[in-house]
Amino acid sequence: MDSARTTVDVSSLSLGRLRKQSRLREAVIQRLLLACALISVFTTIGIVIILVVQAAGFFRKVSILEFFTGTQWTPLFQPQHFGVLPLVGGTLLTAGIAILVAIPIGLAAAVYLSEYAQDRVRRIVKPFLEVLAGIPTVVYGYFALTFLTPLLRNIFPDMIVFNALSAGMVMGAMIIPMVSSLSEDAMVAVPRSLRDAGYGLGATRFEVATRVVMPAAVSGIVAACILALSRAVGETMIVVIAAGSTPKLTLNPLESIQTMTAYIVQISLGETPHGTVEYYTIFAVGLLLFFMTLLMNLFSQWFVGRYREKY
Amino acid sequence: MKNGSAFQRHLRIRQITGYINGTLFFLATLTGIIVLIVLIVDVFKDSLGWLDWQFITSYPSRKPQEAGLLSAMFGTLWVMALTALFSFPVGIGTAIYLEEYAPNSRLRRLIQTNINNLAGVPSIVYGLLGLALFVQALALGRSVLAGALTLTLMSLPVIIIAAQEAIRSVPESYRLGAFALGATRWQVVRNIVLPNAIPGILTGTILAMSRAIGEAAPMIAISALVYLTFIPVSPMDRFTVLPIQIFNWVSRPQEGFWHLAAAGIIVLLFVLLTMNAAAIILRNRFQKRTEE
């Protein structure tokens, strides 16, 4: 009697029937699992279709030219203007401040953790930085509004309560772990033999870190920065709470602005009826946001694929 | 000796430069930690005196002294439970399919790239998807169910990636041994791969959940209410969640509400802390068991 299969009772079945039963079950299971995998595909298709279809409702009433080149965004006031540039400007201003904060600190931390720190220090410090990434964004928004803004207003008396600088800085703090963790992964992947070669030529630790390791890890580091930027662009609650709701095209971080994400929240909180142009604006803006972040993510993947060194 | 040669070396300067920069790198690392500590201390200070039993068991109110978290807590519980119910099987199933069943084909790479991209989509976009698909098209209304489905879609990429990593870390030799004994693929997965991958899968899914708990943006987009004075009792009821309640309080100018927000944050952080601790404990316990 066949006793290799311990999971099935063989005594009452012939071998032939056993094979057919389990073959059927295997096929069903495989189909089920494939269905699970396809859900993710449908999610993407769903996002694209919905955004495009609903945004079409918007573009039927508003010209694409006005949307992309207009410098005023006043869909809720008369006269209505639908130029999205102020929202894009607000998004880029806050995201720009965020990466100005996060990239130097994040890279420095990554270099420290991968090239200088002893194992013990690394094991304590890394979890702390991970915690920074796990804090909900409403908490960061609270912190920006109630702690950082009053602090900054002592330095900049002209600053308005809702401003891009507070929100941007706190966003920067939020994405530091992303920059540092991904960059550190890239640097740790550089093989020891390259460092040895650098030391063997009489370079100091700082020189090896900056002139051997970082250039060798550059593709991963650049990808990390682009992904962090993409995250900052898509961030919502921090800017909703602390950056304001006045769409304005400006480079002054002390002023109140509105980002694309904050606008969508503003409309969602309100009582805008369905089917109106104002309702469709959130999908038009959402579509633009989706494409911006998608392009950044795709670019970062392409960049790594093209420039990564194989060790 | 080579001292007279063209190599100036500037050893002293290089040493000093290296030292200064090394210190700067260390300080930068400290900055991240300092920000974290300042943030937590500040929130804690603001919440003193406002976090008490009455706070947890009351509904929100126009008077700060009487307001509480009750509806938000229940809303969060409902949504989390349903999200977990939907996302675990689908996420793990997808990971199993990709790692164990899918041949290394174009389709597989397409799905993989797709998942990686979905992980980077802003959460508010998922909210828009939920609004148009679940609330409108499927006519689920602004219900707990719609919220849970939205968060499911948002959490799936994170869960899938974590589960894939856990499954990949199971040594190939285990699988080969099982196949050699005549096991079918599903038997190998169920009896060999999954038990060994569970610690990693659990950790990943709990972490994904803890991210979803803190998300206000997608829930706002599907119009979870901001001011709710009842507890949802069925999946079709309207609801609100902790982060939205906190957001609502932060947005009010009266001073008392900011203290409420801080107290709410402490509760939220406490929930997150518990979940993460549970994830770590579970992982350690499972690891010990598989090592026996």
Place this chain on the structure above:
Amino acid sequence: MVNNVARLEAKSLELWYGKFQALRGISLVIPQNQVTAIIGPSGCGKSSLLRCFNRMNDLIPGSSVKGQVLFDGRNIYAANIDPTEVRYRIGMVFQKPNPFPKTIFENVAFGPRVNSFIGDLEEIVERALHRAALWDEVKDRLHKSAMQLSGGQQQRLCIARALALEPEVILMDEPCSALDPVATLKIEDLMKSLAENYTIIIVTHNMQQAARVSDMAAFMMMEEDRAGVLVEYGPTSKLFTNPQDKRTEDYITGRFG
């Protein structure tokens, strides 16, 4: 040891990795402008000894050194000596070729750049590539990536990289073990020609190679407590034809190792 000036000398050298003693009581004198080979069975500490000569062991946490290594009479392990100072004058080539993922030119130029070289970089790079017998093969693609070279070419590039600093001593840690026989022969010829101007110390587990290229040979072994010791040291021809120590004889005749 005949009429050659001493360049490097190890005096009662001991190397510890934490509590584990890797080298014990090593004393030997390396003559100038000759090839000295360190041979012995695997694990006996040959590479560890080599790395003592340019203080690369300093990079391993927990390592410590007792005794002295004298370079032109001065102890390189003295408290006031910076290791980078040592490595600038004593170069190293590693077992597996490890060019930087930069261009060929940038690889060779790295050492001079980092050590604040003033002068014509292109001239120094060209000279180093000539001396490493690589110039003809790469002169038309100096600004292409070094990773596209073959294994043997990469190793010669690493030699050129070390030569660009005009070191006085070159340490080579099994430089041919990752290469095919043709590339190996090229590097062996290179070693012999380099010895006219540089002092070379090579570690090799290949006895025939040691016999081919070296003037002096040091035979090491691992004792029972796994510490490496120097068993015998002398001119290569004598060591191989008339070894004084039985352990040397056993190793050479292939009875172990």
